[in-house]
Amino acid sequence: TLPAVAFVGLGNMGGPMSARLVGAGYTVTGFDPVPDARAALADAGGRTAESAADAVRGAEVVVLMLPSSAVVEAVLGDPALLDALGEGATVVDMSSSDPMSTRRLATGLAARGVTLVDAPVSGGVKGAENGQLTIMAGGAEDAVERLSPLLAVMGTARRAGEVGAGHALKAVNNLLSATHLLATAEGVLAGERFGLDPAVMVELINSSSGRSGSTDNKFPNFVLPGTYDSGFGLRLMVKDMRIAVGLARELGVASPLADRAVALWEDALAALPDTADHTEIARWTFAASAD
Ligand code: NAD
Numbered sequence: 001t002l003p004a005v006a007f008v009g010l011g012n013m014g015g016p017m018s019a020r021l022v023g024a025g026y027t028v029t030g031f032d033p034v035p036d037a038r039a040a041l042a043d044a045g046g047r048t049a050e051s052a053a054d055a056v057r058g059a060e061v062v063v064l065m066l067p068s069s070a071v072v073e074a075v076l077g078d079p080a081l082l083d084a085l086g087e088g089a090t091v092v093d094m095s096s097s098d099p100m101s102t103r104r105l106a107t108g109l110a111a112r113g114v115t116l117v118d119a120p121v122s123g124g125v126k127g128a129e130n131g132q133l134t135i136m137a138g139g140a141e142d143a144v145e146r147l148s149p150l151l152a153v154m155g156t157a158r159r160a161g162e163v164g165a166g167h168a169l170k171a172v173n174n175l176l177s178a179t180h181l182l183a184t185a186e187g188v189l190a191g192e193r194f195g196l197d198p199a200v201m202v203e204l205i206n207s208s209s210g211r212s213g214s215t216d217n218k219f220p221n222f223v224l225p226g227t228y229d230s231g232f233g234l235r236l237m238v239k240d241m242r243i244a245v246g247l248a249r250e251l252g253v254a255s256p257l258a259d260r261a262v263a264l265w266e267d268a269l270a271a272l273p274d275t276a277d278h279t280e281i282a283r284w285t286f287a288a289s290a291d
Contacts, residue, residue, distance in 0.1 A: 006059035014065030087113035125231035138165035174240035
């Protein structure tokens with residue numbers, strides 16, 4: 001029999017991820033403070049709760065898909081939720097969280113007989129809808145193994161190491177992704193000024209050594225068509241970059257290129273509306289050169 005699942009955080013990613021679990025036959029009880037997000041899960045056939053504490057009562061697996069470690073800490077620090085969380089439950093934090101925070105939370109939960117596994121994802125909203133996420137898991141081998149059927153509904157999971165390893169890997173991945181996107185914007189802009197067609201540039205780079213997720217996905221799908229609607233917020237990307245450079249600093253690793261990239265992304269964050277999509281970094285780069 002499938003484990004009872006609680007799903008906390010039903011946003012751009014958590015919405016389609018929880019719906020897939022329902023589709024695979026899991027009993028999912030979801031919570032999100034946004035009523036529309038709860039209504040979407042109910043429409044997909046899931047159950048909804050009025051609080052995270054109510055959602056986790058009786059759940060064997062609690063999936064979190066929340067904006068940041070600050071929110072994860074608030075949810076997991078709520079005494080009502082901790083009371084409702086059964087001993088032997090497994091919490092799976094699929095958010096892109098701070099690995100140092102994750103390690104601390106894991107220690108605290110272990111003292112209550114609760115296992116924490118981190119399982120952040122890459123692949124965007126489309127990957128969440130199609131069940132084609134890459135899932136970077138961190139935690140004890142047996143705990144990750146027990147979760148593998150559930151994770152397989154959402155994507156392809158691979159264990160990266162002990163608890164926190166997934167979150168560390170995800171932060172580094174997004175630092176690279178963000179740096180590539182900014183570099184691609186600068187490069188394509190220079191080529192365009194020279195007289196190149198951006199679509200031709202991106203296509204040829206995609207069979208050359210400069211290719212990346214920015215040239216094979218973000219530019220063709222969100223930047224060049226001018227839609228800037230990937231479903232991943234610029235604020236969230238900056239959060240991820242800060243985690244990565246914070247980790248480097250804490251570990252004594254110099255990261256001058258990353259520091260510069262974060263500073264530019266932070267300028268864009270300050271200049272753009274709070275709801276801006278992360279692909280807007282390209283439009284912002286183009287606009288800065290137009291002045
Ligand atoms: P989102 O803002 O769309 O969704 C987050 C949801 O959490 C919102 O619906 C919000 O109402 C809810 N929430 C906030 N506080 C809450 C609380 N206390 N209890 C319950 N729910 C609460 O963000 P998203 O794009 O779904 O991203 C979620 C996480 O996944 C982030 O860590 C992000 O960095 C990561 N991520 C996003 C993408 C993407 O393409 N969007 C891809 C990979 C990873």
